[in-house]
Amino acid sequence: MKTRSVGIIGVGHVGAHCAYSLAVQGIVDELVLVDINEQKAISECQDLRDSVAYLPHRVEIRTGGYGDLKDCDVVVVSVGVITKSKSRLDELHVSIEMVNSFVKQVVDAGFDGIFAVITNPCDIIARQVHKLSGFDKSRVFGTGTGLDSSRLKAVLSRETGIDHKSLVAYTLGEHGDSQMAPWSHVSVNGKPLVELAAKDKKYDVDKDAVLKEAIGGGWVTFAGKGCTEFGISSTLARFVYAIFHDEKVVMPCSTQLNGEYGQHDIFISTPCVIGKNGVEEVLELNLTEEEMAAFQHSCDVIRTNIGYINEEA
Template sequence: MSYRPVSIGIIGLGHVGPHVANSLILQGVADQLLLCDTNEEKLAAEVQDLNDSTVFAPHRAVVVNCHADYERLAQCDIIVNSAGQVTLSAISRTGELFKAIDDVRSYVGRIAAAGFTGFWVNVSNPCDVVTREIHRLSGLPASHVMGTGTVLDSARLRTVISLKTGLAPESIQAYMIGEHGNTQIAAWSSISFAGKLLSELGAARPRDHAEQGGEAGKSQTSAGSGIYDLDAAEVEAKAREGGYVAYRGKQCTEYAIGNAAARLVRAILHDEHVVLSASVQLNGEYGQDGLFISVPSVIGAEGAGDIFELSLNDQERAGFEASCDAVRDNYAKLAPMSVQAARTVPVVVPRHQGDDRFE
């Protein structure tokens, strides 16, 4: 009986990359992990530590140090991109924009030229912009490229609702959609428990506009009664700001986002057809076209599949459209770079207008 080992590549071994690797090892998902980073000392340390930990895994896994030889990852089934510099996100999730784009421009084309035909799962922020750039440079079908997007933010939303209601998170259907950033919104009118909409569990009552702050995309109602009497603004804010709580305390986020990336990897490898709010390409859905952004979509062996269009109310639709515009604004900040230039070694990455990192 023949068996083809499952090979996963991970680029970027700062905070998130090692947790993605460890999660895949402990869940028994990967047979082989190929790791790349430009920080040789940190990379060697992580490879040593991860290989030592495989003794306690469900089955043997081999962790390989690929240095910065990105072409070696062309053999992988899936590559997880987690390169970046988290300290640049201290102010906002767009803080890493130029650094993360420069990173992927330095290796995605090289890996494509080496013959990679698998899947990309992007973690690096700003997630939606970086995911789109990976797709552009990879030459792969859009279904083969996705970002973790609001997979984690949706989990945070369900966690907040779970703590408020006492219901298990897996019994709650709730999604954060839009940009993985400050403009994301909760699809509040679609939240349900066992098929019962939250809005049907009690009369929705409007909140004061001053309390709302007039921000586009924030729900204007609190819904439910008793344990389901949730304050929309409070719940949504906690879901949106969970990452910043973690960052303020330890200057990084790592466990939850690592598991979110591993969840997407597992869904692809096991053809789960699970619905997750990943960053995927829209082609007319929600009235949007040509951008990657988070909406509920089916993830399986073919990558990102059917997109489920939620029934958004007018307020939510306006908020989602504003979030799409924010992502497009970030696209516009990038210096042009051709696909061919990204595949010509050595890769020369153009400087972005307004990029003052080197001044």
């Protein structure tokens, strides 16, 4: 039976918690931790080994270098430097330099799996990893608005009283302040929210306030902790589980668009089918004119910042 192996590059707050989620949930058989701070990787490795010692499943955890990732099924890119700025885009230049330093090394070592990108700004970094790796677009994706979409459902659940598992709702676009919610596609077990709101006031939510809270939740976490950890690690674990179990589950993630929504050569979040081959299908939603304008604005924000990279190249 094939070993389910995941490598994590960058085991700071986010990377370490991603490793913990994958290990404790029994999603992986093997974890390979890589960090430029070798002692940090060694220490996290020991702590993770201690954490799984009494679990009912077995997980092998070790440290290594880029060459040790060659047999991994998935490599998680979680490098970065946390800034105090309230904009993920402020991490752009440092993050680009970091991925530029190792992606080709990982591929040249023989890695032929799937890159899952957490590093911010997620959409632009996923595009850069795709460019550097030369992989098919299906094998490079960013977690994008996956967590934001879950938060949107959580806020809607609180406002309507409906369990989040019965809600279908996404945020699309940039993993950042310009993301938008296609309200025309929000439903409760197939019933459009707008139709329900016409008959029952509990469904008539303040859409702007709900979206603002969903987008801003990460900064609420950051304000007291100086980082975000638990939410994104659960999101990453969900993606990896879907890949290993070939679920064909629909989740929003940052993927390359090639004509969808009239966009080309840009990584941005939209619902996708996630299975053993990574992003197996992009599901293009039919957006209203207002929603399309908001999505286009988000694309423009990403392209503006991609331009900063090109100017420095």
